[in-house]
Amino acid sequence: MLPILPSLVSTAMALIALYFTIRHFKTVRTVSYIERMNHPNMADIRACVDKWLNSGRTDEERLSEIRNDPSLNARVRVFYNTLTELAIAYRYGTINRKMTIDIWDPLIPKYWEKLRFHINGSRAAGEEMGHNLEYLAHEFEKRRGKSFTFKTDPP
Numbered sequence: 001m002l003p004i005l006p007s008l009v010s011t012a013m014a015l016i017a018l019y020f021t022i023r024h025f026k027t028v029r030t031v032s033y034i035e036r037m038n039h040p041n042m043a044d045i046r047a048c049v050d051k052w053l054n055s056g057r058t059d060e061e062r063l064s065e066i067r068n069d070p071s072l073n074a075r076v077r078v079f080y081n082t083l084t085e086l087a088i089a090y091r092y093g094t095i096n097r098k099m100t101i102d103i104w105d106p107l108i109p110k111y112w113e114k115l116r117f118h119i120n121g122s123r124a125a126g127e128e129m130g131h132n133l134e135y136l137a138h139e140f141e142k143r144r145g146k147s148f149t150f151k152t153d154p155p
Contacts, residue, residue, distance in 0.1 A: 030095040033086050034103060042082070048072065049079045059117040066118070076118065080133075083111060087136035101143050112137035
């Protein structure tokens with residue numbers, strides 16, 4: 001029994017080190033999304049997207065605007081893709097889930113609601129998009145204890 005004890009202790013220490021390394025990685029990755037969103041370039045993109053979303057135009061007018069304005073389209077895509085990357089990281093557990101909920105609530109549900117018309121328009125045009133963001137918004141609502149129904153079936 002005595003000769004196996006050092007091996008067991010070494011294995012236990014390696015597992016503990018692995019646990020803390022993974023935990024640290026998830027925390028750093030979670031914080032990196034905050035840093036990305038707060039970067040001056042992304043702040044400008046977000047301001048542009050917010051202006052477009054809050055323009056008071058109808059959904060069809062905003063969809064037409066995004067189709068006819070390549071610069072606006074690119075900004076909306078960058079913003080949407082950033083939220084989607086966060087949603088995918090959450091879904092696959094490569095970020096700290098509790099910290100994500102604490103940091104990104106209420107932004108994720110808010111942007112899901114605001115971008116839904118654009119996502120549904122893209123889906124109607126045959127694009128597969130929005131499922132991960134929809135999933136993350138659902139997770140936020142679930143954690144809040146609110147009822148949430150998918151408008152479309154998740155993949």
